[in-house]
Amino acid sequence: MTESLRAQLTQLYERLRAETRERWNRDLPLGELLFDRWERARSLGFGEGASIYHLSLVYGDVEVGSNTWIGPFTLLDGTGGLRIGRNCSISAGVHIYTHDTVKWAVSGGLAPFEHAPVVVGDCCHLGGQSIVAKGVTIGDHSVVGAGSFVNRDLPPYSVSVGAPCRPVGHVEIAPDGNVRLVMDGSDSTDEQRGY
Amino acid sequence: MTESLRAQLTQLYERLRAETRERWNRDLPLGELLFDRWERARSLGFGEGASIYHLSLVYGDVEVGSNTWIGPFTLLDGTGGLRIGRNCSISAGVHIYTHDTVKWAVSGGLAPFEHAPVVVGDCCHLGGQSIVAKGVTIGDHSVVGAGSFVNRDLPPYSVSVGAPCRPVGHVEIAPDGNVRLVMDGSDSTDEQRGY
């Protein structure tokens, strides 16, 4: 009986895979082929046009604004309270934590978990695999570089990188939507930096 | 026929999703909804009360102590021998390697894989997306910061961060379980650091 289910799953996978390749020119794990990213976001009460991959884990109370994109391999921990604005890119592999188990672990389970809220403003870009620790606020229109570890507040219109993540530049937006990322202490922009 | 299976999978997903939201206030990929983290740990011979997410890959011989928590998107490579103590937090996205394919790759497949064992002591906290390379021993009651790359031994009661990961402080535990993380060369504790 399990062999029949296996054959059916393989057939279903191959059909959905073929359809998705044909239609979207992408090739995804079964969970992403089966379930709709926009439906999941709606069912979680996220804003209009927001989407969240199936391979994302959501804990506790997470508020997300309209048109925000949440990628695969992400973790959104709202157990300490998490609010994410509109039009953000929460790139693949981003973890946002509002609790940690540091003291629980090292004390052999004696100390409790610790919690603190996180706010990610509107129109922020969190680069791939960046991590936000509990208690942090990231201002609107900010850029966090891929692989960063954010453990302090970041101001609006900032460009920040590193572990720990610190501001290294700022964002300039022209009225027509044209964007420049200007690095502090130099004339270089993102073009030189290959950011 | 595959269309019927698809409809049934969607129904099952929506039911389990609703139950898990209601009961645990969390929203998870299907594999996590279907399978029990504690059952998997028991079936692997891990210690009592240990748990491991479905979205974790386990290779070779991995020994895990009681009450250790192993998160999603993790990789535990025991092909070179891996032992993890009790009451650890192996955070989401942690990779622990006991082999590497560096020389295999650059030699065009001529050189073999290399292996060396890893030991993670009791009561350790490995932060999100930290990576442990082959051959490393991490002492009991240690903290490894999120996103770190550990390629050398770390002493017991150490706080270490970075890539490569090096000690920057130590852990003090009072008899009542109260924990302080004290940074070396300063009076600052984790409270200032926002660790």
Place this chain on the structure above:
Amino acid sequence: MTESLRAQLTQLYERLRAETRERWNRDLPLGELLFDRWERARSLGFGEGASIYHLSLVYGDVEVGSNTWIGPFTLLDGTGGLRIGRNCSISAGVHIYTHDTVKWAVSGGLAPFEHAPVVVGDCCHLGGQSIVAKGVTIGDHSVVGAGSFVNRDLPPYSVSVGAPCRPVGHVEIAPDGNVRLVMDGSDSTDEQRGY
């Protein structure tokens, strides 16, 4: 009806899990147990002997050479054009991007996505969770350290680490396939470095 499907999925999972443990001494998520890594690679037109885990996302046009290994939790973005050579290790958690949404996000959706191609040469090792940004070329026989963020070209036979990722040494390969990683400005090799 969903309860019956659930029971069947559990039975199937437990059977495949037992077989995979017995045969390969590894314990994997259901998608990896169900689907074959080599079949997926073939169906994507990758080179002979290449393999790609089920838990990998592939976008757009991605060309992959023979015998290249692509791990779980990876993301291969070919929307801007991506070519990966033969005999590479694309380790678990690696993301290769050929577009970004930085300006799209901070402009509130006014600015378009940006694209640029990536080339990874033959016989390269990209360490776990390393990230390659759009527009980068990595030369043949190169090593990129775990957790690195690559935003500039890397020469052939280079060893590079960090975020941003920069060359710190080079690869020497003897005719018999024996490999040494030599760190610049020192006599140390990978043995000292614990690389």
